[in-house]
Amino acid sequence: MGNCFSARAAAIVVALFAIPGLAAEARIRFLPVPPTGRYPTATAPGALRFACASGVLELERYFRGNGLPFNPVLVRAEREMKCHIFYQPTLPGFRALPDNEPVKGLFLDVNLLGFLTLRSAQHGDSLDIAKEMLPKIGRPLAISLGMPQNQDPALYARALKFHFPDSIHSFSFRDSTWDQSNPWVQDYLKSGIADGRERVLVTRQAFEGKPENGELFQPALEALKGEWFVRSQLSWEGGDLQFIRHPKNPSRIVLFYGDSASPYWGKSLTEGEFAHVLMREFGADDAVNFADISSHVDYFICLLPRDGIVLISQPEKENYGIARAAVDVLVDYFRAMPQPEVNELARLFSNREAAFGPNLNRISQVLDRIREKEADWPLPLDGGLGEQLERYTDQNCPNDPGDCVNPAGVAAMLKKDPRLLNGWAEGAISVRTGRDLAGRIVSVIRSQLPGFHSPARAMVDSKAKLLEDIGFRVVRVPRLAGDPSLGMGWPGISYTNSALIDDTLFLPRFGFGPAEDAFFEKLRLQLPPHYKVVPLYARHMLLRNGGIHCISGLLRTQTSAPPALPSALRVPGPPPLLSIPHSGN
Numbered sequence: 001m002g003n004c005f006s007a008r009a010a011a012i013v014v015a016l017f018a019i020p021g022l023a024a025e026a027r028i029r030f031l032p033v034p035p036t037g038r039y040p041t042a043t044a045p046g047a048l049r050f051a052c053a054s055g056v057l058e059l060e061r062y063f064r065g066n067g068l069p070f071n072p073v074l075v076r077a078e079r080e081m082k083c084h085i086f087y088q089p090t091l092p093g094f095r096a097l098p099d100n101e102p103v104k105g106l107f108l109d110v111n112l113l114g115f116l117t118l119r120s121a122q123h124g125d126s127l128d129i130a131k132e133m134l135p136k137i138g139r140p141l142a143i144s145l146g147m148p149q150n151q152d153p154a155l156y157a158r159a160l161k162f163h164f165p166d167s168i169h170s171f172s173f174r175d176s177t178w179d180q181s182n183p184w185v186q187d188y189l190k191s192g193i194a195d196g197r198e199r200v201l202v203t204r205q206a207f208e209g210k211p212e213n214g215e216l217f218q219p220a221l222e223a224l225k226g227e228w229f230v231r232s233q234l235s236w237e238g239g240d241l242q243f244i245r246h247p248k249n250p251s252r253i254v255l256f257y258g259d260s261a262s263p264y265w266g267k268s269l270t271e272g273e274f275a276h277v278l279m280r281e282f283g284a285d286d287a288v289n290f291a292d293i294s295s296h297v298d299y300f301i302c303l304l305p306r307d308g309i310v311l312i313s314q315p316e317k318e319n320y321g322i323a324r325a326a327v328d329v330l331v332d333y334f335r336a337m338p339q340p341e342v343n344e345l346a347r348l349f350s351n352r353e354a355a356f357g358p359n360l361n362r363i364s365q366v367l368d369r370i371r372e373k374e375a376d377w378p379l380p381l382d383g384g385l386g387e388q389l390e391r392y393t394d395q396n397c398p399n400d401p402g403d404c405v406n407p408a409g410v411a412a413m414l415k416k417d418p419r420l421l422n423g424w425a426e427g428a429i430s431v432r433t434g435r436d437l438a439g440r441i442v443s444v445i446r447s448q449l450p451g452f453h454s455p456a457r458a459m460v461d462s463k464a465k466l467l468e469d470i471g472f473r474v475v476r477v478p479r480l481a482g483d484p485s486l487g488m489g490w491p492g493i494s495y496t497n498s499a500l501i502d503d504t505l506f507l508p509r510f511g512f513g514p515a516e517d518a519f520f521e522k523l524r525l526q527l528p529p530h531y532k533v534v535p536l537y538a539r540h541m542l543l544r545n546g547g548i549h550c551i552s553g554l555l556r557t558q559t560s561a562p563p564a565l566p567s568a569l570r571v572p573g574p575p576p577l578l579s580i581p582h583s584g585n
Helices: 007-017 056-065 112-116 126-136 153-163 218-222 262-266 271-282 320-333 340-348 360-376 383-396 407-416 418-448 456-470 514-526 539-543
Strands: 029-032 049-053 076-078 081-086 103-109 142-147 170-175 189-194 197-202 229-231 241-245 253-257 286-289 301-304 309-315 473-480 499-501 504-509 532-537 553-556
Touching: 029 081, 049 056, 049 076, 056 081, 081 271, 103 126, 112 142, 112 153, 112 418, 126 142, 126 153, 126 504, 126 532, 126 539, 189 553, 241 271, 241 301, 253 271, 262 271, 271 286, 286 456, 301 499, 309 456, 320 340, 320 418, 320 514, 340 360, 360 418, 383 407, 383 418, 407 418, 418 473, 418 539, 456 473, 473 514, 504 514, 504 539, 514 532
Parallel strands: 103 142, 142 170, 197 229, 253 286, 309 473, 504 532
Antiparallel strands: 029 049, 049 081, 076 081, 103 553, 189 197, 241 253, 301 309, 499 504
């Protein structure tokens, strides 16, 4: 026979290619997905690749033969070969638990100084939200509080009793080295099921848009160890990944996603390839892209699975009550150190007819002046506090004032002068709030002026129709500011950035008085009566690009029978119900 195959031998070889697990990789070449320059460590080495062959049929045979999903639309040409994105999930068989499943635990990161100094003043940060939220949850949950664990354990126990008295929940403490620099727990945890066991995927690195954060937040991520937690091969932001069972076919899980992770590892991928990787990692069957309408998906939607309802945020327009309330926030904040522009703005907003009529041009000019001058305005803080801190550091840390703010210095101040430390904690959060307040309030006001055009409103209509076509009932709720044309780099105030626990819907409240309360009352009337709509004061978080959902690491448990294996993983099988568009190379 020499070096030639007989017809029978050739048939045997071809048959071997079709046997699952025996597809010959010798005919397949793997090419790495180029890493993104600023985030070279965002994925595990070799996790993202292209599988390539000389032709599409050979490539498909390899994927089908190994039980891997293959979408002909995703085939691209590379180096005279046909290639398909290839990704093996971190946890084989992992299925993210959708919002249909009940919450069993809650991860929250809170400010150490506010917690230990028994802070009582409300700022609307994660500590305030937790204190208001947890008593309103009607059944016990496992609560994990994250903060630096560098002080006397007795102080934590005392503070826990102060902030959460007579709580029905069980609490544990978790070391979190980042304190208040990243309270967005939702961004680094996703719970699910693998091999019949509840597991939690942890993002590989937490960047939050900045490469330097990868190392800064690394220790806190590494602290999440144990049988529950598995470190993902990918970096992602969980607020941009939402899961729900399909309303018409509950065995399928729908992923709503955005592109916040794309700069980390997906810049060279098409839209379809990026979605394919996310679906593989989290075990979703269908994917819906909301990247073009919101910085994070949880700023655009809130899922109410029991009734197949999706809340979507729609830009509010020409709401004088909100604009006037925003002016009042500025007036109140600068009451101790009045600014002439703020006072003039209040005069121009004396009534709707004047503000939205003859005063409109002047209001726009004053808003421009506030934006120009706000960086130079002094923050209205207690001057006496600064003097007390200077005296304390002179007496206790004469060589280096920094010695008073390291863990040992904080421990000493807790013993020597807890009231001063409390004032320091209050002042610090006031400064963080104040740095952002004026400019962002200006953007809220401007977004309500007549003539302001938000392109997002038209996009909301198309997304609403898409959701309705899938089978969801859509309920629209307001969104304030956040439009890119305002030039703030701020997602605005979204009331969909909420947390649903059982039938209690916790929404963020900025503090705009009756005009904002009207939003909540309207939503109550639009929802079935078994839902409780509970607004929580969240001003600090809203100003810092977050809300209730962002700070809530919701751990779910599976109560229903495990869903069927994703149809995309069966060989052969039907394509996903929702097609993934191909956007080219």
